[in-house]
Amino acid sequence: MTNSHEYKINTEVNQIVEQNPGTVIGKQNNYAADSKIPEALKSISQLLENVQQKYPQASDAEILDIITEGFENMPQNNPKQWQRWRDTLSIVFAGGIESIKLLLPPAGIPIEVIKRLYEIYNRK
Structure with missing residues (x-):
C-alpha cells in the first residue's frame, strides 16, 4: 500500500475547446513536483533577507546591484x-518563473532580482 503523500501530481489544462455540446477537449500535463525547488527558493530568499538585513536602508534597486556585483565576482573569488x-539557480529555473512568482511574493522579493541572477548565470 502506498502513502498518498508520496505522490503529488500537478496538472495544467491549456486551451479548453468545446467542439460538440458535452465534449471538452484540453491538454493536461501531469508531472511530479520537484522537491528541490522549495529548498532552492529558500536559499535565494535567505540570501535576499541577509542582504536586506546587512543594508537596511538600501532600496530594491540597490539590493539588486549588491547581489549582482557579488554574483559577478563569485566565480573568480569563490568557485565552490x-x-x-x-546548481541552486538551475533548479529554480527548471521549475520556471511561475514557481518563483508563487513562492517568493509573500517574502516581498522582486522577480527582477531572480531575472538578473539568471542573466548572470547565463553569462558565466
Missing part, C-alpha cells in the same frame, strides 16, 4: 560557492 549557486 559559485558552483553551489549555479
